[in-house]
Amino acid sequence: MEIKEMSHDDWKVxxxxxxxxxxxxxxxxxxxxxxxxxxxxxxxxxAELQYISSAGLRVLLxxxxxxxxxxxxxxxxxxxxxxxxxxxxxxxxxxxxxxDTVESLP
Amino acid sequence: xxxxxxxxxxxxxxxxxxxxDEMLSYIMEMAETCGVPMxxxxxxxxxxxxxxxxxxxYAYLGQEPGNLWIRAWKQDGAFVIELKDGGSQFNPLLKExxxxxxxxxxxxxxxxxxxxxxxxxIFNEISYNYKKEDxxxxxxxxxxxxxxx
Numbered sequence: 086m087e088i089k090e091m092s093h094d095d096w097k098v099x100x101x102x103x104x105x106x107x108x109x110x111x112x113x114x115x116x117x118x119x120x121x122x123x124x125x126x127x128x129x130x131x132a133e134l135q136y137i138s139s140a141g142l143r144v145l146l147x148x149x150x151x152x153x154x155x156x157x158x159x160x161x162x163x164x165x166x167x168x169x170x171x172x173x174x175x176x177x178x179x180x181x182x183x184x185d186t187v188e189s190l191p
Numbered sequence: 192x193x194x195x196x197x198x199x200x201x202x203x204x205x206x207x208x209x210x211x212d213e214m215l216s217y218i219m220e221m222a223e224t225c226g227v228p229m230x231x232x233x234x235x236x237x238x239x240x241x242x243x244x245x246x247x248x249y250a251y252l253g254q255e256p257g258n259l260w261i262r263a264w265k266q267d268g269a270f271v272i273e274l275k276d277g278g279s280q281f282n283p284l285l286k287e288x289x290x291x292x293x294x295x296x297x298x299x300x301x302x303x304x305x306x307x308x309x310x311x312x313i314f315n316e317i318s319y320n321y322k323k324e325d326x327x328x329x330x331x332x333x334x335x336x337x338x339x340x
Contacts, residue, residue, distance in 0.1 A: 138237055140306075143302040153297060167237075174290065180297040
């Protein structure tokens with residue numbers, strides 16, 4: 086997995102590629118938590134993400150809880166395919182605003 | 192599908208997270224050999240990851256780290272994976288289904304148990320037993336993925 090960091094208006098965007106699994110989830114956790122310290126508005130872009138497991142979902146929830154506590158939020162963009170199916174099946178999609186693309190962030 | 196007559200050979204791995212990539216490569220090679228269709232391979236990876244990571248994380252908790260043995264074969268239109276460990280007895284089929292009730296709030300949402308729930312939905316059949324071999328007990332978890340359709 087590769088994590089690219091970008092800015093879009095007042096959003097910090099982390100664009101993920103390939104796989105968010107047991108082996109790569111800790112990297113997102115570290116990066117996301119450190120980013121939240123400076124800016125509680127984070128968008129995770131999954132347009133290039135092919136695979137997610139419960140280890141990835143755990144980090145999404147953790148980041149969302151931390152952001153909420155800091156008065157911000159974590160939103161998702163580009164959610165599709167297997168990643169979309171898994172997020173919806175888990176029921177945690179209810180706690181994330183999902184936008185089609187990074188460009189459509191408010 | 193429950194007959195476990197196979198001459199498939201066990202492959203031994205240390206039950207460690209940093210060995211997970213090797214386990215995944217092995218099972219995906221076997222899936223390729225056994226003709227698991229591309230469209231089922233992503234879900235197979237998810238079910239396999241959840242089953243294996245659960246064993247790696249909990250089987251040998253509080254004990255000396257041990258091994259995890261994996262074998263796979265094709266049987267009656269199914270791709271079959273059998274996982275074996277010598278850790279604490281644990282039947283994942285007795286766990287509550289974490290997907291039965293969706294979390295009501297972000298604060299309530301927990302990921303514990305979700306991996307096992309995914310595993311149970313992905314495989315068409317799962318069997319568990321705890322049996323003695325050469326004087327030692329082992330957990331056996333057998334996962335059947337229908338590849339006939």
